Every structure is written in structure tokens, then in C-alpha cells.
Amino acid sequence: RKEVEQDPGPFNVPEGATVAFNCTYSNSASQSFFWYRQDCRKEPKLLMSVYSSGNEDGRFTAQLNRASQYISLLIRDSKLSDSATYLCAWRGYNKLIFGAGTRLAVHP
């Protein structure tokens, strides 16, 4: 089983839609979790850290479910500029491990 599993998509959604991504992890030693955004031909950039209590930043909400070992990212009111690849990652053993990424395409 892969350490981190993500649906690769692509998710094709219209502007204004709500879209959710899930990411499952296999290692219960995972300490911290993150969502990164990667635009084409660019480096990944931190979107959100994921806290046990969940966290929200504008249109973005991240949740952690330790019992079921998954994290989620919810994007509300999608914008064209949200089109990108979203990578989940977990930190454990002093390193960051990434999922395969989920591609999101928002269309007019």
C-alpha cells in the first residue's frame, strides 16, 4: 500500500462549484499534514497546514480524521484561478512525503 493515496482526477468543475479532495495515509506515525498547490511548471506552494481541529482559510477548508487516516480539502465557490494540482503531504520521520496529486480544472 502506498504511503499516501490520492485520486489523480482530473476534477472538471464549473466556476462557483464546491469540490472536495481526499487523501489517505497509511502510517499512523504521521505527525503533520499539509495541502500544497502546484501550478504547471512551478514548484509546490503551501496552501494549508491541516490541524486536528480542522482549519479554514477563506474558501478553503482542511480536515484531518486520524481514526480513518485521511485528510480532506474543500474548495467552495471555485474560481478559474483555482485550476492546479493539489498535493497532500504528511510529515513523519523528519521528512515530507507527498501524494500523487489531484488535478483540478475549473471551467467557465
Add this chain to the structure above:
Amino acid sequence: SAVISQKPSRDICQRGTSLTIQCQVDSQVTMMFWYRQQPGQSLTLIATANQGSEATYESGFVIDKFPISRPNLTFSTLTVSNMSPEDSSIYLCSVEDLGEPAGANYGYTFGSGTRLTVV
């Protein structure tokens, strides 16, 4: 957050040659990480570079192929040795960013990447 300067940004190299990639960080960091991202794939950790000790390599990566230097707390290099077309990839360095103020936006920051094409 930390600022990383990575170079070169891209290169086209002949097979059998070597390329050294440099990363400079604007603050002192304990660990620096080197990743590879092959076309259409996610990021795979190559190794973790600690100042003053040997780098720690992940399964499938060896020092002879990817030697790493870490001469001080702000700088590291990764060399891709004896290159073949299969080494064509994007190589990225990364550091753990404690955020500012401490804890805010904690995460890992990446350099802008080196796009390597081996012909």
C-alpha cells in the same frame, strides 16, 4: 517564510555527463531536502542533507549517483552523475519552514526547481 534560490533553473545535458544543482537559503536551516519530480508524477524524496554529516538517502537512491554536499547551514548541492535520459526530471530542494511568527504557516518551502533534460 524562508526564501530559496535554486540554480540552474533548467539545463540540457549530454548523457554520461554530470550536473550540479545549487540551493541557497536566506536563513540557517538544519535539514535540506532534495526531491525529484518526473513528468506527470508527484515529488519523490531523494535524500535529506544535514550539515556536518553524510546525507541520508531514500530507498532507490544512492550516493554514487546523487552525491550531495552540505558545507554550511544555508547551502547545499545535488549532483546528478553519469546522466541518462531517464534522469530527465525536475529537481527541487526544500527546507522546513517554521513560519513567522514561529508556528504560523509552518510547512516546507521549495526552491523554484531545476528542469533537467538529458539527450
